[in-house]
Amino acid sequence: MHCLFMTRAQNARRIFSAIVILIIWISSAAKAQVPQRVIIDTDPGVDDALAILLALNSPELKIEALTVVPGNVEGSQGLANALKILSLAKRCDIPVAAGAQHPLNQKLITAQYWHGRNGLADVELPASQCKPDSRFGPDLIIEAIHKYPHEITLIPVGPLTNIALAVSKDPSIAGLVKDIVIMGGSITGGNVNGAAEANI
Numbered sequence: 069m070h071c072l073f074m075t076r077a078q079n080a081r082r083i084f085s086a087i088v089i090l091i092i093w094i095s096s097a098a099k100a101q102v103p104q105r106v107i108i109d110t111d112p113g114v115d116d117a118l119a120i121l122l123a124l125n126s127p128e129l130k131i132e133a134l135t136v137v138p139g140n141v142e143g144s145q146g147l148a149n150a151l152k153i154l155s156l157a158k159r160c161d162i163p164v165a166a167g168a169q170h171p172l173n174q175k176l177i178t179a180q181y182w183h184g185r186n187g188l189a190d191v192e193l194p195a196s197q198c199k200p201d202s203r204f205g206p207d208l209i210i211e212a213i214h215k216y217p218h219e220i221t222l223i224p225v226g227p228l229t230n231i232a233l234a235v236s237k238d239p240s241i242a243g244l245v246k247d248i249v250i251m252g253g254s255i256t257g258g259n260v261n262g263a264a265e266a267n268i
């Protein structure tokens with residue numbers, strides 16, 4: 069989640085950071101001959117939308133699923149956005165699953181003030197041809213990690229609620245996941261207060 073006091077400069081840095089993190093990771097993944105299996109856990113969000121489109125166009129990655137978490141927008145809006153993004157890219161073959169509908173221990177604070185009412189800068193994408201997967205996002209994460217042990221890299225680019233739920237339900241996945249690449253934290257100060265970053 070973003071805070072109400074995040075400046076445009078902070079948000080620009082955040083978007084830039086998201087893209088840089090993915091580019092650095094994709095660059096390392098590119099050294100591998102086989103596309104890396106990834107699950108993107110997301111709260112789209114303009115920045116996440118760009119990150120998803122970048123990942124979709126990266127032959128180094130095989131996106132096994134998108135799982136949606138509330139953050140920049142509510143879960144239902146995030147799910148609609150994720151579906152529209154995949155539909156736009158003609159990738160309805162990738163499962164998209166709704167996850168948690170609220171944070172575990174606090175009230176949801178969204179960021180439509182920055183990302184627009186629909187979370188995508190109020191750009192109206194065409195209606196989605198993709199349908200949501202019926203599974204609960206954290207269950208899908210657990211299922212995929214057991215299906216491909218030591219092969220799945222998790223890429224949470226929103227609050228970590230779905231990851232927390234998945235690990236709580238099945239702690240064994242912690243030893244079976246290949247890697248986790250998080251957009252969160254900061255080395256220069258927070259965007260919620262002087263020290264705290266929203267996703268963390």
Ligand SMILES: [Ca+2]
Nearest residue numbers: 111116225226
């Ligand atoms: Ca995000």
